[in-house]
Amino acid sequence: METTEWMVIIVCGLLGYGIVSWLADRQKVNQEKANQESEAGSHEAPSGAHDSSRENHWSYVLGVPTTASLDEVKHAYRLKIQQYHPDRLEGMAPELRQMALEKSQRINGAYTEAIRTKSAFS
DSSP states (O other), X not given: OOHHHHHHHHHHHHHHHHHHHHHHHHHHHHHHHHHHHHHHHHHTSOTTOXXXXXXXXXXXXXXXXXXXXXXXXXXXXXXXXXXXXXXGGTTSOHHHHHHHHHHXXXXXXXXXXXXXXXXXXX
């Protein structure tokens, strides 16, 4: 092999290593942010709340912290309701449709509570 071929191989290897290192660092930072957000959301349930109360809190149901903006709440609601809407399970087992119906009712209730809460502080 000629010197230029070796140089190309070395440069490509270093460039590939740099890209992979950058992606790994970016993934680590994103994971840390997600962990901080989930911790913030889990700690922001009403004080003195039991686990069942926390699970029924609108921020837990929608998967956003209580400090989320109204737009963030709406976005989370839309994602959740798309995922669990009973019409998406047309033709599936009745048990699955019933579970989706209950879940979507819970999501709708959480959204209503979030909007009421956010409107009260606006």
